Amino acid sequence: MNKENYIGILTSGGDASGMNAAIRAVTRSAIYNGFKVKGIYRGYEGLIAGEVKELTTEDVSNIIQRGGTILKTARSKEFTTEEGRRKAYEVMKKEHIETLIIIGGDGSLTGARTFAEEYEDITCIGLPGTIDNDLWGTDMTIGYDTALNTIVECVDKIRDTATSHERIFFVEVMGRDAGFLAQNSAIASGAEAAIIPEDQTDVDQLETFISRGFRKTKNSSIVIVSESPKDGGAMHYAERVRKEYPQYDVRVSILGHLQRGGSPSAGDRILASRLGEAAIQALLEDQRNIMIGIRNDEIVYVPISEAIKKDKPINKDLIRVLNELSI
Ligand code: ATP
Secondary structure, three states: OOOOOEEEEEEOOOOOOOHHHHHHHHHHHHHHOOOEEEEEOOHHHHHHHOOEEEEOOHHHOOOOOOOOOOOOOOOOOHHHOHHHHHHHHHHHHHOOEEEEEEEEOHHHHHHHHHHHHHOOOOEEEEEEEOOOOOOOOOOOOEOHHHHHHHHHHHHHHHHHHHHHHOOEEEEEEOOOOOOHHHHHHHHHHOOOEEEOOOOOOHHHHHHHHHHHHHOOOOOOEEEEEEOOOOOOHHHHHHHHHHHHOOOOOEEEEEOHHHHOOOOOOHHHHHHHHHHHHHHHHHHHOOOOOEEEEEEOOEEEEEEHHHHHHOOOOOOHHHHHHHHHHOO
């Protein structure tokens, strides 16, 4: 890339803790290597509107520990249209931005791929930033570890009430299409079961859990449920238990947006720092249209088209571990 031009950086889609650490890493590493950086505010929406400002090393001071994103984030309908992307391209030309670094999830990277296909003189580099951990090609996404820890902290508190009142709690967590948060938070909090989108046998799961766990040995239970617009999530399961097993005292807790924010964990800060620095290394190697990932503790370059196309499977061992340990 021509060092007279700028690297543009934006955050897009849902915010995730560690995005600021990634913005800092990209900015500092870029400047260290002789590049200039412009921050783009409000994701693709701000790119179209020309909300752009040069970033210095000082601009990213004191943000590594902050949740959310200093660049703000947005969901942009306009960018999903050809006309919207043309406007975005014109802003990039006007601002002399040659490379766009996008921190976001599946949707944001899908937009990046289309954009890079349409305008071959720009480069897009993606950083996986989503609490769902659902991007193929990377073991972890920025924000996942913090969200997982937040959920576990909440479930520990809910457990006190569940035990004292001898109740079943259905705790709903984020992850529409991916059960990583639900499955791993269930293991980490000692929950009795997890109901995840990857496992379609949820009817059996619920019944197995009721008969095996709650009836025989336990006087309280916690079931972690991935949010699901299709089946109604935790509310749906609570209703079912109320109808089919009226003897049980059932409650629902939907954790909602408190899962997104907060100071990033050390794990997310380190991940974001490594991925951000690697994005600049990739540019120095003339890489284009890739997502930076991490696998077995090594940085990997994943074609954006693969990261968004393939489903990331959940490790079936995790299902067995929870089943065995929750007796
Ligand atoms: P999260 O995992 O947190 O939801 P995400 O990146 O998947 O993050 P989305 O809302 O799906 O979040 O996408 C963010 C933005 O990416 C959209 O608002 C839109 O501007 C852009 N985008 C998504 N899909 C496309 C597409 N098919 N074509 C062009 N742009 C897209």
